[in-house]
Amino acid sequence: MRRIIYISTAGEELDISDIKEIVRVAAMFNNENRIGGHLLYNGLNFLQVLEGEKQVLDPLYMRIVHDDRHCAVSTILNEDIEQRCFTNWGLGVSHKYGPAQTDTSLESEIAKYEPEVLADAPGHVRRIFEYFITLKA
Numbered sequence: 001m002r003r004i005i006y007i008s009t010a011g012e013e014l015d016i017s018d019i020k021e022i023v024r025v026a027a028m029f030n031n032e033n034r035i036g037g038h039l040l041y042n043g044l045n046f047l048q049v050l051e052g053e054k055q056v057l058d059p060l061y062m063r064i065v066h067d068d069r070h071c072a073v074s075t076i077l078n079e080d081i082e083q084r085c086f087t088n089w090g091l092g093v094s095h096k097y098g099p100a101q102t103d104t105s106l107e108s109e110i111a112k113y114e115p116e117v118l119a120d121a122p123g124h125v126r127r128i129f130e131y132f133i134t135l136k137a
């Protein structure tokens with residue numbers, strides 16, 4: 001099994017309805033293909049962790065990298081794992097509240113980031129999330 005974490009920059013035109021569409025399609029695919037993970041959005045950047053069988057995850061990641069709803073996709077981590085730490089299938093999505101965040105529609109439409117999503121995550125994964133939430137959008 002593999003775990004991939006990347007950071008990307010949302011497309012300039014991206015709005016809440018685009019994010020909801022990404023999550024709708026992703027939740028369905030990930031659920032059917034036993035991909036676990038979490039997507040975090042801060043109004044500018046995405047951080048996503050994906051875990052699953054390599055033969056499903058690699059082609060999915062290629063589709064994500066080439067998706068024009070975001071750009072500058074940078075792989076932070078790509079490692080073999082014994083077991084998943086994000087055991088919920090589908091795609092959790094959350095949004096970091098911050099002083100720079102002025103788009104209140106996000107706050108009502110996307111769940112606030114809760115560190116509990118990392119409850120089973122190893123230290124290095126936790127640190128990547130903790131770093132991301134310090135970034136200002």
Ligand SMILES: Cc1cc2nc3c(=O)[nH]c(=O)nc-3n(C[C@H](O)[C@H](O)[C@H](O)COP(=O)(O)O)c2cc1C
Binds near residue numbers: 060
């Ligand atoms: C930030 C971001 C995260 C995404 N995460 C997933 C995901 O976890 N699972 C998924 O199936 N698609 C995800 N997608 C959508 C894929 O890029 C792609 O649209 C989807 O796999 C359908 O592929 P297709 O358009 O070639 O049929 C994501 C897209 C973006 C922009």
